[in-house]
Amino acid sequence: MSLELTILGCHSATPRVNAHPTAQYLEINSRHFLIDCGEGTQRQMRKYKVGFSKINHIFISHLHGDHFFGLIGLISTFGILSREKPLHIYGPKGIKELIDIQLTYSKSHINFELVFHELTSKKSELIFEDNKVEVRTIPLNHRVYTNGFLFKEKPKPRNLNIDVIKQYSEIDICDYNNLKAGRDFVLSNGDTIKNEVLTKEPSKPLSYAYCSDTSYKPEIKDVIENSDLLYHESTFLSDREDLAKKTKHSTAKQAAKIAKASDVKKLILGHYSSRYNDVSLFKKEAEEVFEEVILADAGKKISICS
Amino acid sequence: MSLELTILGCHSATPRVNAHPTAQYLEINSRHFLIDCGEGTQRQMRKYKVGFSKINHIFISHLHGDHFFGLIGLISTFGILSREKPLHIYGPKGIKELIDIQLTYSKSHINFELVFHELTSKKSELIFEDNKVEVRTIPLNHRVYTNGFLFKEKPKPRNLNIDVIKQYSEIDICDYNNLKAGRDFVLSNGDTIKNEVLTKEPSKPLSYAYCSDTSYKPEIKDVIENSDLLYHESTFLSDREDLAKKTKHSTAKQAAKIAKASDVKKLILGHYSSRYNDVSLFKKEAEEVFEEVILADAGKKISICS
Numbered sequence: 001m002s003l004e005l006t007i008l009g010c011h012s013a014t015p016r017v018n019a020h021p022t023a024q025y026l027e028i029n030s031r032h033f034l035i036d037c038g039e040g041t042q043r044q045m046r047k048y049k050v051g052f053s054k055i056n057h058i059f060i061s062h063l064h065g066d067h068f069f070g071l072i073g074l075i076s077t078f079g080i081l082s083r084e085k086p087l088h089i090y091g092p093k094g095i096k097e098l099i100d101i102q103l104t105y106s107k108s109h110i111n112f113e114l115v116f117h118e119l120t121s122k123k124s125e126l127i128f129e130d131n132k133v134e135v136r137t138i139p140l141n142h143r144v145y146t147n148g149f150l151f152k153e154k155p156k157p158r159n160l161n162i163d164v165i166k167q168y169s170e171i172d173i174c175d176y177n178n179l180k181a182g183r184d185f186v187l188s189n190g191d192t193i194k195n196e197v198l199t200k201e202p203s204k205p206l207s208y209a210y211c212s213d214t215s216y217k218p219e220i221k222d223v224i225e226n227s228d229l230l231y232h233e234s235t236f237l238s239d240r241e242d243l244a245k246k247t248k249h250s251t252a253k254q255a256a257k258i259a260k261a262s263d264v265k266k267l268i269l270g271h272y273s274s275r276y277n278d279v280s281l282f283k284k285e286a287e288e289v290f291e292e293v294i295l296a297d298a299g300k301k302i303s304i305c306s
Numbered sequence: 307m308s309l310e311l312t313i314l315g316c317h318s319a320t321p322r323v324n325a326h327p328t329a330q331y332l333e334i335n336s337r338h339f340l341i342d343c344g345e346g347t348q349r350q351m352r353k354y355k356v357g358f359s360k361i362n363h364i365f366i367s368h369l370h371g372d373h374f375f376g377l378i379g380l381i382s383t384f385g386i387l388s389r390e391k392p393l394h395i396y397g398p399k400g401i402k403e404l405i406d407i408q409l410t411y412s413k414s415h416i417n418f419e420l421v422f423h424e425l426t427s428k429k430s431e432l433i434f435e436d437n438k439v440e441v442r443t444i445p446l447n448h449r450v451y452t453n454g455f456l457f458k459e460k461p462k463p464r465n466l467n468i469d470v471i472k473q474y475s476e477i478d479i480c481d482y483n484n485l486k487a488g489r490d491f492v493l494s495n496g497d498t499i500k501n502e503v504l505t506k507e508p509s510k511p512l513s514y515a516y517c518s519d520t521s522y523k524p525e526i527k528d529v530i531e532n533s534d535l536l537y538h539e540s541t542f543l544s545d546r547e548d549l550a551k552k553t554k555h556s557t558a559k560q561a562a563k564i565a566k567a568s569d570v571k572k573l574i575l576g577h578y579s580s581r582y583n584d585v586s587l588f589k590k591e592a593e594e595v596f597e598e599v600i601l602a603d604a605g606k607k608i609s610i611c612s
């Protein structure tokens with residue numbers, strides 16, 4: 001099982017020459033997701049060779065411009081690229097109206113179904129699942145309705161212990177799926193061979209929690225605990241904790257406290273305010289509380305295998 | 307008098323890493339205008355050091371995404387930069403609704419007046435003037451309602467011929483404005499000194515015609531003739547004149563024919579289709595018809611002084 005996150009942009013507010021607004025590309029258990037879509041995201045996708053045709057699901061955390069102003073351009077480009085597969089957009093109520101009106105006025109011809117999943121719940125809810133992955137919302141606390149997203153691999157089937165299985169001539173290939181699903185095998189003489197003898201533990205499902213934008217909200221631990229990877233916004237350093245509180249953002253220290261309390265394995269920081277020239281200060285501050293800290297940067301890939 | 311055009315983007319359709327959608331920054335007789343605003347324009351403005359505070363008027367030719375998807379982001383950024391001066395947007399009907407709805411949903415707080423001038427006329431009309439510049443629409447022929455724009459300096463006051471003026475002791479400094487305005491001077495003895503003796507011809511007002519997007523439309527000559535600078539879209543080469551006709555775009559040759567028939571001084575080509583790797587072919591084709599051809603390129607500045 002594997003998970004790879006590509007940072008396409010991780011700066012707050014307005015785009016600048018070398019500071020791109022939020023967007024991330026996540027590959028998890030063979031599924032491909034786009035998370036947030038600030039202005040210029042499609043250019044960043046091309047720059048970092050993210051396959052446009054792989055994206056079937058886009059998750060928008062909230063309707064501040066630096067998280068979605070690039071969405072209409074991306075949808076329009078999908079149309080120009082003759083996309084036919086449906087595209088699912090998950091985001092706050094209003095996103096459908098916003099996109100539809102722009103498609104109408106710009107006469108952007110799209111030959112694919114655009115499926116909007118408008119979110120309103122203030123509780124964590126399952127919003128996507130298939131046989132490989134499930135996605136849940138992480139209700140956050142920001143100036144507008146905001147969700148983070150928890151991406152979790154589905155448990156993999158158990159692994160066959162072929163050497164042991166071959167000792168039992170009665171076990172046929174067509175029995176393998178049942179074994180992978182965890183079932184014991186009953187021989188013709190009535191004896192039961194326990195599944196744990198015939199199979200091995202699969203690798204642990206991986207999970208990624210995306211939390212932006214938000215003020216410090218310790219309760220999110222209930223949703224994100226034990227995640228392998230956590231991205232948590234850190235717009236400010238503790239020197240401006242007052243401003244973080246006022247604007248409902250977080251400091252690097254607060255992001256680290258969330259990571260520690262939630263027992264995640266690694267913390268990625270991002271959404272840096274432009275007032276700070278030296279982003280290494282974010283890592284330094286967070287590391288006073290939590291050890292495994294990574295600074296988001298456009299183009300950076302973070303991979304986890306299990 | 308002077309005119310300087312900065313190309314911020316000049317490629318058609320979708321943004322790519324080194325191909326930015328249409329936007330131009332025009333300085334003309336001390337006025338500063340933004341023309342079209344494809345996605346990523348604000349980043350290009352920063353890259354090429356276009357002062358955000360200088361822009362008070364934005365002209366949008368039509369509502370295809372590659373000409374305006376960057377507008378909401380730019381307006382939002384003006385808000386973040388605490389703009390207070392009004393911002394005037396000229397564009398097709400619908401642009402107000404498009405921008406208003408996005409400002410509402412994104413809760414972008416702007417403390418300046420946003421004044422929309424929605425255009426519907428199919429005739430050339432005066433849409434802006436002050437004591438320095440006037441701007442007229444150039445009705446174009448595209449798949450959606452489209453205007454180009456003609457930017458023209460107002461005639462400058464005549465220049466004083468100080469050496470001659472000093473020969474007449476009766477002429478006082480407070481008479482200078484009348485002389486600049488072209489009036490003769492009447493001496494106390496009744497004699498008239500002709501204005502042409504006391505002043506010199508001012509430099510000729512400069513003009514810039516922006517024509518994108520459009521199919522080949524020779525009638526625009528009536529509006530743009532004798533312009534000092536013409537930007538005319540050339541999405542295709544003549545090898546795809548069929549496609550130009552179908553999509554209501556132009557070829558390089560057609561742009562050159564317009565330039566020649568309209569007796570402009572220089573032609574700038576742009577809005578290149580991504581099917582062509584070598585944009586020099588556009589210049590080559592146009593030069594078979596018209597001599598002074600410039601290829602638009604992001605960051606290029608074209609200046610004219612008179």
